[in-house]
Amino acid sequence: MKIEILGTGCAKCIALYENTKKAVAQKGVFAQIEKVEDIMKIMEYGVTSTPALVVDGKVLSSGKLLSAEEIEELF
């Protein structure tokens, strides 16, 4: 599984990255987590608000800082 966190480096984006790491550890799944900070790459996903959470190329949330528990429910 590949998880991408889209965001240009705002505080919320960093928090979402940390929460995602926590969620993956709590659930014990194997996943590659990547921060995408390049604005041109972010635009390719069609989101207009950050931070956004992308799992295997699919945008699951945008403009929200999800908690680790909420992220666990997404995958």
Add this chain to the structure above:
Amino acid sequence: MFEWWEKLSAWLVFYQFGLEKGSPLGEAVHFFIYDTFKIYMLLVLIIFAVSFLRTYFNTEKVRVYLQGKSEFSGNILAALFGIITPFCSCSAIPLFLGFMQARIPMGITFSFLISAPLNNEIAIAMLFGLFGWKITALYIGFGLLVAIVGGFIIGKCKLEKYVLIPVTPMSGDLQEVQIRLHVKQRAKEAWVYTKDIFIKIYLYVLMGVGIGAFIHGYIPAEFIANYAGGDAWYAVPLAVVLGIPMYSNAAGVMPLVEVLTSKGMLLGSALSFMMAVTALSLPEAMILKRILHVKLIALFFGVVGFGILVVGYLFNAIL
């Protein structure tokens, strides 16, 4: 709506604490207790209601609706969407570029970018709590006008060349993003958000009301009317200039403005101040500077600032 609390707080201050009614200290303490609780209640209620409604909208949806709209009607729609869409200035860049990708004219994007921060939930909650629904409606109405006309003017200036990042317009139409959420989840999300905001601003409110209470009790109305400018011509521009660096403290400044207006400051100046606080935010300008030429940002600030000035003078003249 708050008569019961007015009475209860008066009973507390004047009978339980034994402060004399009509004395500066008694009036100041009563005002402080009454206003703090009232504002806190309204803040929680209104922010919760607004953020709950906003879970049904997001900027991705707005982009789908705005795609292919002509100028002017697009400007009106964009300004209206600004009221109900959750927006954080930290997302200004992806929003701006994302709208361009969808071939939405730049003026329409600016209408949204002016309207969304103007209609932020804290501003609306504070205005409603302190000045009532009529002034809140006027604020939203004139805010929309500034957003529509301002965006239209910026669009007419044809400054697309000042966008510093090359954007390739996408071909075809956008699909609506599907995010399904249960009402319970939405309520929980809105509640968490309300709590976050409240923790961020409650101290500012407390300080604002504190200073306001002091003025209310100790400083006579003639002093304010004479020195803080009742109908002085420079009151409105001064309010706008003071409002620009206040972006984060709107919650604390508003209780002060309430006291100042009740003591003779004109309401138009107060509304201009509030609009400058919310719409002309320096952090947002700094964020946009990464993708827009300074000239374009200056035009944005100039047009919006001018619109706010006009609204302020208009209000001072008719109210």
